[in-house]
Amino acid sequence: MTAVQAVTLIVVALAGTAVVVTRDPARQALVASVFGLSLAVLFLAFQAPDVALSQIVVGAVALPAMIMLALRKIIRREEVNRGER
Amino acid sequence: MSFLPYAVAAWLLLVGLYGIVTSRNLVHLVVCLTVVQSSTYVLLLAIGYRSGATAPIFADIPTSRSVVDPIVATLTLTDVVVEATVAALLLALAVQAHRRFGTLDPNEMGALRG
Amino acid sequence: MSQRLRLLLFGAGALGLAVVLAWGFAGLPSFGDFDGRYGKVLAHSAVPQIKATSAVGATTLDYRGFDTLVEEFILFTAAVGVVVLLRVQRAEDEVPAEPEAVRRPTARSGSLRSVATALVGPVLLLGIDIVVHGHLTPGGGFQGGVILMTALFLIYLGGAHMNLGRLRPLGAMEASEGVGAAGFAVIGLGGMVIAGAYLENFIAPGAVGSLVSAGDLPLLNIAVGLEVMGALLVVLGEFLDQRLLMRKGQA
Numbered sequence: 001m002t003a004v005q006a007v008t009l010i011v012v013a014l015a016g017t018a019v020v021v022t023r024d025p026a027r028q029a030l031v032a033s034v035f036g037l038s039l040a041v042l043f044l045a046f047q048a049p050d051v052a053l054s055q056i057v058v059g060a061v062a063l064p065a066m067i068m069l070a071l072r073k074i075i076r077r078e079e080v081n082r083g084e085r
Numbered sequence: 086m087s088f089l090p091y092a093v094a095a096w097l098l099l100v101g102l103y104g105i106v107t108s109r110n111l112v113h114l115v116v117c118l119t120v121v122q123s124s125t126y127v128l129l130l131a132i133g134y135r136s137g138a139t140a141p142i143f144a145d146i147p148t149s150r151s152v153v154d155p156i157v158a159t160l161t162l163t164d165v166v167v168e169a170t171v172a173a174l175l176l177a178l179a180v181q182a183h184r185r186f187g188t189l190d191p192n193e194m195g196a197l198r199g
Numbered sequence: 200m201s202q203r204l205r206l207l208l209f210g211a212g213a214l215g216l217a218v219v220l221a222w223g224f225a226g227l228p229s230f231g232d233f234d235g236r237y238g239k240v241l242a243h244s245a246v247p248q249i250k251a252t253s254a255v256g257a258t259t260l261d262y263r264g265f266d267t268l269v270e271e272f273i274l275f276t277a278a279v280g281v282v283v284l285l286r287v288q289r290a291e292d293e294v295p296a297e298p299e300a301v302r303r304p305t306a307r308s309g310s311l312r313s314v315a316t317a318l319v320g321p322v323l324l325l326g327i328d329i330v331v332h333g334h335l336t337p338g339g340g341f342q343g344g345v346i347l348m349t350a351l352f353l354i355y356l357g358g359a360h361m362n363l364g365r366l367r368p369l370g371a372m373e374a375s376e377g378v379g380a381a382g383f384a385v386i387g388l389g390g391m392v393i394a395g396a397y398l399e400n401f402i403a404p405g406a407v408g409s410l411v412s413a414g415d416l417p418l419l420n421i422a423v424g425l426e427v428m429g430a431l432l433v434v435l436g437e438f439l440d441q442r443l444l445m446r447k448g449q450a
Contacts, residue, residue: 001086001230009093012127016097016120020104025112032116039123046130047140048158049337050255053329054165055126057345062169062431063119065352069438070112070176074183081187087230095220099213106209107202133238136231141242141254144336144408148246154238155245155254159263162255163270166341166427170277173434177284192202 008042029067036060090131097124111179111189115172122168126161133157250404251334251413259339260419264398268383271426275380278430285437315357322350330424334413340423347428352435372432379426386415386422 015035022028036059043052097120104117133154141152179189186194228234245257259267326346333339390399405412 001089006086006089009089009127013093013096016123017100019120020100020117023110023113025110025116028113028116032119035120035123039126042127043130043161046134047138047153048130048133048161048255049140049142050253050339050342051126051130051158051162051165053337053342054162054345057342057349058165058169061349062345063172065435066169066173066176066438067112067116069435070180073180073438074112074189077184088224090230091224091227095217095224098220099217102213102216103209107206131230132227132233133235134231135233140337141245142252142337143246143254144252148243152242152254154233154235155242155258156235156238156263158255159258160266162339162341163259163267166345167270167273167277170274170281170430170434173438174277174280174284177281177437181284 002045005042005045008038008045011038012042025067025071029064029071032067033060033064036063090127090134094124094128094131097121097127109190109192111182111191112176114191115175115179118175119168119172122164126165129157129161246407248404249400249413249416250407251416252408253334253336253339255337256334256339256416256420257413260334260416260423261398261400261414264387264419267423268387268398271380271383271423274427274430275376278376278433281434281437312357315353319350319353319357322346322353326350326424326428330420331410331417333420334416335408335410340420341427343420344424344427345431347424348431348435351428351432355439369433369436372429372436374429375425376429376433379422379424379429382422382425383419386418390415 012035015031015038019028019031019035022031036055039059040052040055043049043055101117101121101124104120105114108114108117133156135151135153138151138153139146141155141158143150143152182194183189188194241258241262242254245251245254249257249261251257251261326343326349328343329338329346330340330343333343387398390401391397394401400414400416402414402418404414411417
């Protein structure tokens with residue numbers, strides 16, 4: 001096992017723990033983006049460039065965007081509910 | 086040291102499950118689920134790796150060179166994109182649940198009523 | 200069931216799972232010593248048999264084409280599920296539409312708008328390049344499809360709307376998704392009709408390393424790319440209440 005792989009594995013484990021420990025979903029979206037990037041570097045270190053390509057876009061762009069958009073819908077509904085009452 | 090990839094995969098699985106079980110917010114729960122999914126990717130690619138081998142692209146290397154396993158790469162790359170869309174589906178469910186129950190806390194959502 | 204009791208129960212279960220995982224992983228070959236014959240056979244017959252220099256591309260679309268077909272349909276179904284959940288409810292919804300200033304999130308940030316608009320063209324070209332060269336270099340339908348999705352999403356971030364003339368933009372995205380999914384299945388039928396087996400590679404392999412080679416792999420890559428781009432844009436459009444793609448003149 002090379003040094004790059006070992007270091008990236010540790011970073012991935014730490015980032016994964018950080019994602020779970022962050023309780024606020026809006027902040028968690030950004031931490032998930034960092035986690036996705038570290039996974040992409042790990043896949044590259046494991047000699048799988050195809051998987052790294054998919055993971056970069058999905059994990060760092062698409063998934064955090066969807067989380068933020070879902071949160072936006074929820075917050076809007078809460079504002080409307082509060083405004084009506 | 087060679088058990089490290091498997092240990093990281095197991096750790097990600099357990100930590101993600103802990104996040105799901107103790108979650109108080111449905112959106113947080115879905116993101117923890119993606120952590121669990123990524124543990125399977127790490128496990129698959131760790132299994133398919135061969136020491137001293139390179140990526141399975143023969144555009145610039147002779148075809149006799151040893152490469153890592155291409156099958157696990159295939160499984161993982163289709164899985165990455167598909168699981169992101171499934172996570173989007175779960176987020177849509179969370180949005181609808183909030184609309185129905187007024188809260189995102191799984192503990193406070195009432196039972197389903199017919 | 201109280202929170203503490205649930206946590207204790209989870210702790211016991213997790214401990215058991217950890218023990219079983221450790222025992223299972225101990226039986227795996229040590230990291231780097233994997234001797235998978237199937238993988239070796241596929242990797243070393245991709246070039247002579249199909250003339251595709253990317254063994255992963257050849258495996259995804261030819262040797263394990265059925266798995267990719269099923270995964271495509273999972274993607275399609277998940278996108279349809281999001282549409283069913285969010286669009287049908289919108290008709291009977293009480294939440295009013297947002298005012299214009301909120302609808303354009305980048306209206307006030309000039310640098311974000313200019314960078315996003317400038318990047319649309321290059322990212323679009325990059326996406327097409329990666330989709331089409333999937334059988335030669337790392338890439339293919341899935342990777343290129345998500346990059347194409349990012350390119351079109353940048354149009355929204357740049358504060359503009361996608362104007363496709365008479366064609367309704369969201370309808371175009373749904374059509375792209377459908378064409379991609381159906382295209383993959385139909386090309387498989389071509390394999391059944393011409394070569395005798397469903398999804399069999401029925402176009403001549405061609406010369407190694409050229410763009411038009413590896414049989415029907417470029418066509419399948421394009422179908423997958425269309426489907427992935429369409430599905431992800433439909434999902435994002437649902438979350439954005441369809442504001443991602445609007446006709447010009449519609450506020």
